[in-house]
Amino acid sequence: MKRGPRETADSSRRLTRRSILLGTAQLGIVGVLGARMSSMQVDQADTYRMLAEENRINIGLIPPARGIIYDINGVVLADNEQHYSIVMTREGAGDVDEVLARLGRLISLDPEKLEKAREELKVRSAFVPVTVAERISWEDLARVTVNAPALPGVVAEHGRSRHYPQGADLAHVVGYVGPVSDYDLSRIDDQDPLLQIPRFQIGKTMVENQLEQELRGSAGTKRVEVNAAGRVMRELDRVEGIPGADVQLTIDARLQNYMHARLDGESAAAIVIDVTNGDIKGLASTPAFDPNVFVQGISTSLWNELNERDIDSQLHRRPLAAKAVQGTYPPGSTFKMVTALAALEDGVIQADDTVRCVGHIDVFDVRFHCWKRAGHGNMNLNDSLKHSCDVYYYDIAQRVGIDKMAAMGRKLGLGERHDLPLSAIRSGIMPDKAWKRAARGEDWRIGDTVNASIGQGYVATSPLQLAVMTARIATGRSVKPRLVRSIGGVEQPSGAGESLGLNENNLRRVRRAMFDVSNNNRGTAYRSRIAVEEFKMAGKTGTSQVRRITAEERRAGVTRNADLPWNRRDHALFVAFAPADNPKYAVAVVVEHGGGGSTVAAPIARDVMLQALYDGTPPLEAYPSAVRGRIAEQQKHIATMLRDIRPGPTVEEA
Structure with a gap:
């Protein structure tokens, strides 16, 4: 059927409107796309250029140089080789x-x-x-x-990697570094991206660990161009990081070296503190280990050797343990100054009051023995310390009580975790009634007080604490140990401390008794005295038991230390300060299973004290004439073990 002219005209008008609408829509879309393209190419060109570059440029981290550790004289203790x-x-x-x-x-x-x-x-x-x-x-x-x-x-x-020029001498002070492990990442709350760098090293123990943030520094950056496969094509630029802060310790590397040589062959610890400011001049634990083997990667056989666990063997001497701060021991008779000062300050005794020692004392149905089986006779304060009579302290401790003894011990630095940048510092135990109730669920007994009076029973102290105790007795001030002199050139607070608030007359009496221990011909440390007048030493011997002596053994005769297995022998201790009339240094020595404090620990402490006072090898005239021949041979032997350590530049110059 043929369309009429009118229908054809209407159809033509409809097509024309649709074409116009469709064309308009297409022009709109093209216009929007054109505008967007223009915006991307012109207005946002820099943004997209950066994104494109980021697809081919990687930014990496550059590890910073680790801070160097020096001793008090500028000798390098840890550097980067x-x-x-x-x-x-x-x-x-x-x-x-x-x-x-x-x-x-x-x-x-x-x-x-x-x-x-x-x-x-x-x-x-x-x-x-x-x-x-x-x-x-x-x-x-x-x-x-x-x-x-x-x-x-x-x-x-x-x-570059860490290097320890002084080897084993400072292993228990400086510590060592090692690669970051999964264990490290799991236990530290540190988001520093440096820790993700393969084989990046961080401090694992001691100063290296405790001052990690200061020593580490800040990362630098480098930009490298890579291709689509990730292969590095070239380095575009780099910005070096900020090196870690240099740290200067109070340790004297030469004295430390001597202390290790003098303690050679013993399982022992020794500490020297400058009583005027708390600076730790020497802090030695033996045996030790070379920290460089940990940086380089320790072998399984050496690791097993260092972790020897045969407690029945004389080899069980724990070379990885920093005994000076991590070891705790019954202080034995070195604790008697605490008991004496507690009784004097409380007024329960006067210095001239006497107690008769017949070799033992009975407390209810328990007999407590003096080390001298026949007894010492009448003892006053001075005599009791000079002869180290146990019965005197058994008696006065019952009058003063454990709580006041413990309070005095804490005032003198016992039972306290001293704030030093070292790993696993032990606080020891300064027990009282509340402590036993909380720790053991038992009431305190009078026998516990008697045992504590001579540094046995529950009392446990570290060599560091004994050195602090001695420094506080010598000065009457709350001397605080200081190991770090400066960080990044910034001086750290002094440890001189404030007055303890103790009666000076009481302190003077105790100091005089300690002087007689070393200088009276009946004192327990007389053979280990310092001969020169200007450096006379005041000290106290100590021998602490690690086993119980049975009544049957006492009747048959107590077994000599030399006849016992090494791990059942007594610990030997000695504490001292010198010069006695104007104290400069305090020394504490503990020799594990060494036997008697007067025969083993006191000679070591005397030699270390002289080395500190003379700042080097002392003349033979500093020793009693009877031992000078032996000392001369000893000095020759030790000289073969000493390093040639010379003062370096100041930290600021370095």
């Missing part, structure tokens, strides 16, 4: 086995590490470098460099 390593890429090497064989003919390769490198080369991307040898010598580096054309894919790299 340059080391060299060999890396290989699979794509550069081609025939990996052939190149490794050539490398092995030039330098010595550890078979275990070489096998590990082979495995890594198989699984890693062809362009990723794999370490084949670490810490190679300069000579080995030269061989590899000269033969570079025959070693495709092999590159020598250099870096």
Whole structure:
């Protein structure tokens, strides 16, 4: 059927309107797209250019130089040494086995590490470098460099790692660093991205660990261009990081070296404190270990040796333990000054009051013995310390009571965790009635007080605490131990302390008795006295039991220490300050299972004290004439063990 002219005209008008609408919509869409493209190309060009660059530029971290640790005289205790390593890429090497064989003919390769490198080369991307040898010598580096054309894919790299020039001497003070482990990451709340860098090292123990934030520094950055596969094409720029702060300790490396040599062969600890400011001049624990082996990677056999656990063996001397701060021991008779001062301050005794010692005292149905089986007779304060009579302290302790004894002990620094940047410092035990109720669920007994009066029973102290106690008795001030002199050149607070508030007359009486211990010919440490008048020493011997002596053994005769297994012998202790009339240093020595304090610990303490006072080897005239021949031989022997340690630049100059 044919359309009429009118229908044709209407249809034409409808098509025209639709075409206009469709064309308008298309023009609108094109306009929007054009505007968007214009915006992206012109207005947002910088933004998209940056995104494009970020797809081909990686930003990496540059580890900062770790802060250097010095002693009080500028001697380096921990620094950063340059080391060299060999890396290989699979794509550069081609025939990996052939190149490794050539490398092995030039330098010595550890078979275990070489096998590990082979495995890594198989699984890693062809362009990723794999370490084949670490810490190679300069000579080995030269061989590899000269033969570079025959070693495709092999590159020598250099870096820095921690080094401890003083070796074992400062292991228990400075500590050591090691690679960040999963355990480290799990226990520290530290978001520093440096910790994610492979093989990045952090402080593991002692000062290195406790001052980690100060020593670490801040990371630098580098920008490298990579291709689509992630291969590094070139380094665009770098900004070096901020080095860690240098730290200066109060330790005297020469004195520390001498202390280790003097303690050689013993399981022992010794501490020297400057009583005028609390500075720790020496803090030695033996046996020790070389911290450098931990930085380089310790072998399984050496680790097992350092962790020897045969308690029946004389080898069980715990070289990894910093006995000076981590070891706690019954203080024995070195605690008697605490009991005496508590009784004097409380007014329950006067210095001239006497107690008769018949060799024992009975407390209800328990007999407590004096070390001298026949007894000492009538003892006053001075005599009781000079002869180290136990019965005198058994008696006065019952009158003063444990709570006042404990309060005096804490005033003198016992039972306190002293604030030093060292790992696992022990607080020891200064027991009282409340302590036993909380710790043991039992009431305190009078027999506990009697035992505590001579530093036995529940009392446990560290060598550090004994040194602090002695410094406070010597000065009458609350001397606080200080190990760090400055951080980043900023001086740290002095440990001189304030007055303890004790009666000076009472302190003077105790000091005089300690003087007689070392200088009266009937004193327990007379044989270990200092002969020169200007350096006369005041001290106190101590011998602490580690086993119970039965009544049957007393009747048959107490077994001598020399006849007992090493781990059942008594501990030997000695504390002292000198010069007696103007104290400069306090010393504490503990020799594990050493036997008698007067025969073992006192001579060591005297020698260490003289070394500190003379700032080097003392003249033979400083010793009693009867021992000068032996001391001369001892000095010759020790001289062969000492390092040539010379003062370095000040920290500011360095």
